[in-house]
Amino acid sequence: MASVMIVDDALFMRRMLRDILESADFEVIGEAENGEAAVEMFERLRPTLVTMDVVMPHLNGVEATRKILELEPQTRVVMVSAMGQESMILEAMEAGASDYIVKPFRKEEVVETLRRVAVQE
Amino acid sequence: MSSRDYFSLFLSEGRTLWQEAAEQLARTAPDAELLMRIAHTLKGMAATMGYADLTERLHAFEEQIGNAPDRAILEPAWADIGASLDRAASLGHDRELRAATAGEPDAVTADPGASTPLEPGQWVELVPEPTDPMPRARLLQWHRQLSSWGAREIWPEPVRIRSEDSPRVLRVRLDAEWVERLARLPRLQAIRAAAPPAQQRDPAATALKVDLAAFDTLFTELGELHNQVRILRAAQPGGADWERSLRNVQGLVARTLHRASSTRLSSLEPLIDVYARAARDAAERMQRQITLERSGERLRIARETVERLLPLMPHLARNAVAHGLGSAEARQQQGKPKAGQLRIRATQQGAAVRLHIEDDGPGVDEPHLDRLAQRHGLDPARLSREQKMALLFAGNASRRSEADTVSGRGVGLDAVREAIEAAGGEIRAHSEPGQGFRLELEIPVPLSLQPMLELQLGDAVIGLLEPGWTVLEKAPAPADEADHLHFPGLPRQGSVWLRDPAGRLLQADAAHPLGNVYLHAVRTPLADEAAVVGFYLDPRGFPRLVLNPLPLDQPVGASAWTAAERALQTILPRMAKLAPLRNFPDVSRGWQAWSLTWPDLGRVVLAVRTEDPDTLPLWFDFAPEDPVDAVQEKINWIFTRALEGTEIDHHTLIAGGPPQACDLENLERGRITAFCGFGNTREPAAVLLWLEGIAACG
Numbered sequence: 092m093a094s095v096m097i098v099d100d101a102l103f104m105r106r107m108l109r110d111i112l113e114s115a116d117f118e119v120i121g122e123a124e125n126g127e128a129a130v131e132m133f134e135r136l137r138p139t140l141v142t143m144d145v146v147m148p149h150l151n152g153v154e155a156t157r158k159i160l161e162l163e164p165q166t167r168v169v170m171v172s173a174m175g176q177e178s179m180i181l182e183a184m185e186a187g188a189s190d191y192i193v194k195p196f197r198k199e200e201v202v203e204t205l206r207r208v209a210v211q212e
Numbered sequence: 213m214s215s216r217d218y219f220s221l222f223l224s225e226g227r228t229l230w231q232e233a234a235e236q237l238a239r240t241a242p243d244a245e246l247l248m249r250i251a252h253t254l255k256g257m258a259a260t261m262g263y264a265d266l267t268e269r270l271h272a273f274e275e276q277i278g279n280a281p282d283r284a285i286l287e288p289a290w291a292d293i294g295a296s297l298d299r300a301a302s303l304g305h306d307r308e309l310r311a312a313t314a315g316e317p318d319a320v321t322a323d324p325g326a327s328t329p330l331e332p333g334q335w336v337e338l339v340p341e342p343t344d345p346m347p348r349a350r351l352l353q354w355h356r357q358l359s360s361w362g363a364r365e366i367w368p369e370p371v372r373i374r375s376e377d378s379p380r381v382l383r384v385r386l387d388a389e390w391v392e393r394l395a396r397l398p399r400l401q402a403i404r405a406a407a408p409p410a411q412q413r414d415p416a417a418t419a420l421k422v423d424l425a426a427f428d429t430l431f432t433e434l435g436e437l438h439n440q441v442r443i444l445r446a447a448q449p450g451g452a453d454w455e456r457s458l459r460n461v462q463g464l465v466a467r468t469l470h471r472a473s474s475t476r477l478s479s480l481e482p483l484i485d486v487y488a489r490a491a492r493d494a495a496e497r498m499q500r501q502i503t504l505e506r507s508g509e510r511l512r513i514a515r516e517t518v519e520r521l522l523p524l525m526p527h528l529a530r531n532a533v534a535h536g537l538g539s540a541e542a543r544q545q546q547g548k549p550k551a552g553q554l555r556i557r558a559t560q561q562g563a564a565v566r567l568h569i570e571d572d573g574p575g576v577d578e579p580h581l582d583r584l585a586q587r588h589g590l591d592p593a594r595l596s597r598e599q600k601m602a603l604l605f606a607g608n609a610s611r612r613s614e615a616d617t618v619s620g621r622g623v624g625l626d627a628v629r630e631a632i633e634a635a636g637g638e639i640r641a642h643s644e645p646g647q648g649f650r651l652e653l654e655i656p657v658p659l660s661l662q663p664m665l666e667l668q669l670g671d672a673v674i675g676l677l678e679p680g681w682t683v684l685e686k687a688p689a690p691a692d693e694a695d696h697l698h699f700p701g702l703p704r705q706g707s708v709w710l711r712d713p714a715g716r717l718l719q720a721d722a723a724h725p726l727g728n729v730y731l732h733a734v735r736t737p738l739a740d741e742a743a744v745v746g747f748y749l750d751p752r753g754f755p756r757l758v759l760n761p762l763p764l765d766q767p768v769g770a771s772a773w774t775a776a777e778r779a780l781q782t783i784l785p786r787m788a789k790l791a792p793l794r795n796f797p798d799v800s801r802g803w804q805a806w807s808l809t810w811p812d813l814g815r816v817v818l819a820v821r822t823e824d825p826d827t828l829p830l831w832f833d834f835a836p837e838d839p840v841d842a843v844q845e846k847i848n849w850i851f852t853r854a855l856e857g858t859e860i861d862h863h864t865l866i867a868g869g870p871p872q873a874c875d876l877e878n879l880e881r882g883r884i885t886a887f888c889g890f891g892n893t894r895e896p897a898a899v900l901l902w903l904e905g906i907a908a909c910g
Contacts, residue, residue, distance in 0.1 A: 101229075101253045103221045107260065110213050146252040157589030173256035175271055177346050181374055184352040186589070190398065193345045195259040207398055211357075 092116040093209045096136060098129040098155065099144040099171065104194075108142055108171070108201065115202040126150025130158045137163065140205055143188070145172040145179050153183045160187045167208040171196070222261050223301055229254050230294050237287050247286070248277050254293075266296040330403065332388040335365075337381045337406035341399045347380045348373055354382050354397050361390035375630070383408075422475045430471050437464045477512040477657075480558045480567065483521055484509045487556050487569070490529035498533060501551035508558030511565050511662055511677075513635070513655045520631035527624030528569055528651070529554075536571035536649050546646065548572060560662055560677050564637065567653040575643040576601070601641050605629040628653070664758065665710070668722040675758035683723050684709040 095117045099105045105122045112119050121136050123129035127149040133141070141159060145152040156168045170183045170191040180191050189208040192201055213221075233250045236242045255270035273289050276282075330336065340350045351373045358366055365385035372378045383406050386394075394403060440460045447454040484506050495502045537543070537552030544550070553572040558565055581600035582592035588603055605625045625641075628651075632639045637655040665676040665683070685708055710718045 100249070101225060101257050103218070103225045103257050104253075104260065106213060106221060107218060144253075144256075146249050148246075148249060154587065154589055161589070173252060173259055173267075174345060175255075175274060176252075177349065180346050180349045181352060184349045184356075185370065185374075190353060191346065191349055194256040195262065204398070 092118055093140050093205075094118045094120045094136075094138040095140040095142065095205065096121040096123065096129070096132060096138040097142050098123045098126070098147070098152065099142070100124050100147045101144075104144070104171075111198050111201050112142075112205065114198075115206075117205060126152060126155030126158075129155045130162075133159050133166075134162060139167065140209055141166060141168045142171050142192075142201075142205070143168050143183075145170060145176050145183070151179070153179050153186060156183050156188050157186045167205075167211065169204055169208060219261075222257055223297070226254055226257060226297055230290075230297060234290060234294070237283060237290055242283065242286075244277055248274060251277070261300075263296070263300055266293065266300065269293050269296060330386055330391050330394065332386050332391055334386050335383055335406045335408045336386060337383050337404045338394075338397065338400060339381050339402040339404065341401040344399050348378070350399055351380070351382045354400075357397060358382075358384055358390075361387075361393060363387060363390065371630075381406075426471060426475060430468065430475075433464055433468045433471065437461065437468065440464060476515060478515040478518040479510050479512050480518070480565070481509040483518055483525055483567070484556050484558070486522060486525040487529045490526035491533055491554055494530045494533040495552075500533060500537060502533065502537070503549075503551045503553055505553070505555040506557060508567075511558045511560055513565050513657050517631060517635040517655060520634070521628065524624050524628050524631065528628070531624070532569070532571045532573075532649075536573040538573040542574060560657075564654045564656045567655065569651040569653070570648060571650075572648040575645050575647050575649050576604075576641075577645040601643065604641050605639060625651075663725065665723050665725060667710075667718075667720045669720050677758060682711040684711055684717075685723075 092115075095112055097105050097108050097112075097119060099108065099122075102124075105124070109119045109122065117140070120138055121132050123132045125147045129141070129143070130150065141156075143152045143156055147155075150158075152170060152172075156170070159166055159168060164187070167189040168183075168187070170180055170188050171194065172180055172191065173194045180188075184191070189211060190204050192204055229250050233247055236246055236250075251270050251274045255267055255274065258266040258270060269289070269292060273286070273293065276285060276289065338354060340347045344350050352370055355366055355370055355373065363384055367383040368378055373382075385408070394400075440457050444454065444457040444461060447457055488504055488506055491502060491504055532554055533552070536554075538546075538548075540550065543552070555568070555570045558567045560566075578597070581597065581603070584603050585592040585595055585600050588606060590603075592600065605628075625639075629639045632653050632655060635655050637653065639654070640652045642650040642652065662677055667674050667676055708720045708723045710720065710723060
């Protein structure tokens with residue numbers, strides 16, 4: 092199954108996403124707690140999929156997405172955001188993010204979205 | 213992890229975050245960005261746990277930081293949020309977590325393609341699920357997916373999708389190559405047959421809002437015009453009634469024309485008013501001193517552009533006052549006046565109105581631009597200063613809480629750019645560090661739509677673009693001559709006085725508003741002469757220059773009129789070089805010729821006319837793509853034939869230069885008795901011929 096990196100500044104969210112993804116047979120190969128760490132970790136691990144929080148310290152999710160897609164345009168980045176950040180989600184989509192999930196999310200929603208973008212041509 | 217584990221993790225991490233923000237709020241200058249981030253992270257966690265009330269409170273808290281980070285409001289709100297967290301703790305773990313871990317499915321959505329048979333070539337409308345929280349982001353995603361499949365006809369464009377008022381559906385023309393794949397688009401609720409977008413254009417783009425009272429008056433005037441024409445037909449030609457009716461008709465036509473154009477056009481006055489008011493309000497609130505200079509408010513542009521720009525002006529004014537003036541100390545050090553200087557002024561230049569919005573503050577320095585580039589994910593080292601400046605219009609790349617000088621500068625500029633580009637115009641920013649900031653909005657509008665005055669000054673007649681002149685007819689000569697606006701080289705013996713917006717006076721023999729004349733904007737490079745904006749023909753066919761003494765691109769604080777006078781001093785002596793042509797020896801029967809020859813441009817415009825009324829004017833339009841040499845040759849050819857008085861027919865007329873759009877079908881033989889050229893030989897526009905001896909035409 093596809094490899095995933097989880098980016099979120101809350102441990103709580105990272106843990107929940109990890110559990111959801113692992114239960115659906117995704118291979119979670121790394122967790123980063125801010126945008127800068129995410130880019131740095133991405134360079135080392137090169138996951139196929141990234142779940143990306145939007146509001147984070149040290150480089151926000153939109154900028155981190157831009158950098159990651161510059162490094163590897165084939166990466167599927169799925170934005171994960173609470174309500175109220177629509178303009179940043181729009182920016183992220185323009186920057187090349189593949190999809191987005193809004194908190195609170197359902198387990199199925201996360202799994203379906205990641206499965207879909209993983210096979211997207 | 214069990215739901216109990218999630219709950220404990222939520223509580224411990226949530227309380228740590230809460231504590232961090234509480235400490236921040238206790239400081240004299242809390243870090244708004246950090247507060248925003250904590251609130252947002254906690255909000256995501258609370259939403260995932262299913263705590264609707266806590267989520268709501270955190271959302272309101274975020275909004276409050278964005279609007280005004282006031283500690284007096286934020287501190288009690290944060291205490292309430294802490295109490296909500298405590299309540300959650302006391303309720304225990306089994307209450308919530310329904311959102312993420314339960315995983316109950318939504319109601320089954322209908323098969324998106326079921327109701328519509330999908331035929332290639334057909335237009336369809338794609339509708340996102342109503343529960344999709346960010347439909348615009350969804351449409352962007354679909355747009356990209358469809359493009360990657362090879363779809364070319366998709367509506368609206370991504371840039372339109374971003375705007376708040378865009379429709380929440382996507383239209384696409386189906387193609388056999390990928391129609392099967394449509395159902396794979398995520399969160400697609402329905403596919404409906406739709407009309408092609410051209411037939412369903414945004415009505416705002418093609419419709420016009422008209423003031424009903426103005427519209428009704430228009431009808432009344434047209435009715436009156438109808439009556440006057442009847443009286444005219446019944447009256448004895450040349451008699452007193454006939455003369456009176458004719459004058460009435462002329463007046464009515466002029467008024468009706470003005471009223472009709474007012475429905476389409478608006479003066480810049482509301483924009484400049486709102487800017488000035490907002491700047492003064494902001495200065496008062498921020499306790500800063502400003503002086504504000506304004507001009508050109510009577511120039512007109514399309515009404516819808518004014519309406520689109522209106523709500524954006526307060527942004528620009530506040531930005532200028534907050535970020536565009538510099539600190540009092542910095543101003544003093546740089547020898548700038550204590551009060552910050554703001555200027556908003558409009559000028560007509562060629563076929564466009566330019567609105568300049570300027571300040572004399574610190575400008576935008578390089579480190580700020582570098583950070584701006586970085587926020588857009590660009591490497592500043594690879595960008596020129598202009599490229600980085602262009603990012604000011606690229607939309608907000610920063611978070612709301614990062615309202616520092618750079619993002620503050622950029623707030624609203626993307627919306628201004630959209631409004632200007634929708635009007636077919638351009639927007640530019642100019643700034644050198646320490647030298648102020650200037651925004652330049654260029655809005656295309658034909659010169660002939662602007663209010664004009666025709667002035668008789670001794671032998672010379674000029675058109676004057678009317679930037680707020682008042683005509684004081686037969687006014688007594690003012691005592692203080694020094695205050696007069698001198699038009700050098702022109703005799704000033706007349707008795708009509710005009711007052712410019714600065715209160716200075718100009719004396720002329722006659723002045724009257726110019727209505728219904730064909731005005732032709734001067735093209736580059738002649739347009740570089742700041743004060744010359746165009747040409748027109750007076751009712752007898754004489755070519756006239758149009759001047760706009762409001763100068764362009766001068767530093768803030770300098771006198772507008774000094775520069776205008778300087779420009780006129782440069783131009784008028786050049787005009788004097790035309791004299792030799794006036795009595796050209798080969799020219800008989802009262803010909804007059806006026807050639808505006810700028811030494812550095814070669815022969816620019818040629819204008820020759822005769823008093824002979826039995827001539828027929830014909831237009832020759834030169835297209836911009838016509839080769840310059842050929843056009844010059846054509847003008848020379850016309851000029852030579854005109855002076856020789858040689859007979860021509862339409863074949864030779866056409867053969868004399870590049871093919872023309874002029875209707876010469878019925879010309880058998882004729883003689884060029886006069887012609888007038890607009891534009892110049894580098895960028896020609898049109899030539900008007902007076903032809904004599906025409907067998908039949910039209």
